[in-house]
Amino acid sequence: MPKNAITLNNGVEMPAIGLGVFQTPPDVTTAAVEEALRLGYRHIDTAAAYANEREVGEGLRRSGIARDDVFVETKVWISDYGYDATLHAFDKSAGKLGLDRLDLFILHQALPSAFDRTLDAYRALEKLLADGKVRAIGVSNFMPEHLDRLLAETSVVPAVNQIELHPYFQQTALQRVHAQHGIVTQAWSPIGGITSYREAAKSTFDDPTLLGIARLHGRSAAQVMLRWHLQKGRSVIPKSTKPARIAENFDVFGFELTTEQLDAIDALDTGVRGGPEPDSITLEAYGRDIPEA
Template structure:
């Protein structure tokens, strides 16, 4: 059976399944987070750009679960890249979340058009790590060329790269690079929710192969996809605001996919990205001020 925690490259333990809150409105974020923690989740993923960090913190406090039992992860936005700006971004995020230490901080995008700022922001993460303000640091949406340059010009190997990853978009080359450097692959849109966006898009939830595997185990298609991530050694952060779905997405530790079933899911890769090309995320197009705490 896949473990419910993963050891990062610096020895920190990360709960493999976390609750994501991307595009979760602030007014429902608190309830969703509190519900997830009551259901047994111990890992919450947010980001400065989601504009709901304050409500995530309120949800943790409302749950009654002790802060030191919750693995809390956030991401700094490109507008706060640069050394001093990223150090201040910590103050903003920690202040909104109501904590004095974070478990994991990621740089949200590679910002390839100003990678000098990205490198300086990552050096600020290294400083926060050295000062004990964060337990682990990493990146998000970094492609091989971004990772290779980061590794060449900084000191601390990222603990995590959070990327779009689901049965229809598996980024196997990038996953291989992660494995070579001891970087954990963390999947956003892990059950392919992004494949349901837009008219006529083929959805993972309707895939015949996934439906067949789900039927064989008496599980949902979403549970099968999350189990696939776990057995292949990844972290996943499914998003939901509905209590029943939140519970369902966490109920994935009591069954096991066969090697044939894993291979069948691996074979579904289309190579088609659902989210934006990371290189398209620039300050000109996506820059926005992140409010103070």
């Protein structure tokens, strides 16, 4: 396992930086995964709802990297919540990926409007963990109140909560809850790409504080943001389909941010979420069929 590994609360090691493939079209996903693995990535993050698990699996096979040397993470979509449905969701994801076992299997959303189904889905993850079909389980986009109920009504503490987290949206209260329970904070949109999609909004890539720190280190703003996450002990899954960007995002181990620089980035938090509000996720609004393997 690479030197940049994070040890999860069940002792499993997970590379701190991985390639994300959210919104990566299937026809370019295989090449992106293959290139990332060639460059040294050993962690790939996908999801049933991304509709590219099959292509991720093909990239893994084409890379020639031994299966046990790559940490593969995927997510169950809300349409497949419920005990039996979630057990079958594993079969669908594993089948598309071409794998017998997943390294990390997580619930994609809390689904607050049907939290009993969420709990049943998580109990299915616990079963998969007990049966050795997954090495670790976790959640994504869970807020403190969701974690409180999950912890009260299930047995296994999530290894990871994957959340929107970048300099402009840091969710510090949620991160404190993670720390209290030994849950790794995993950042999606870790370099604030989501801030670039909003009209008239500031983008992290143009932020003068980040650009100033980047100049001092001879790095890009993206590399500074990823380094900030890593020094704070977080997992990151930046996404790109461009080989040069994939390489740049992985080249973040040859420099160190000072305490003052870390504090300056911490001070950029606006508290403004870029993605959907977790409580807005309902089956009526976001439900979709996840195809069979």
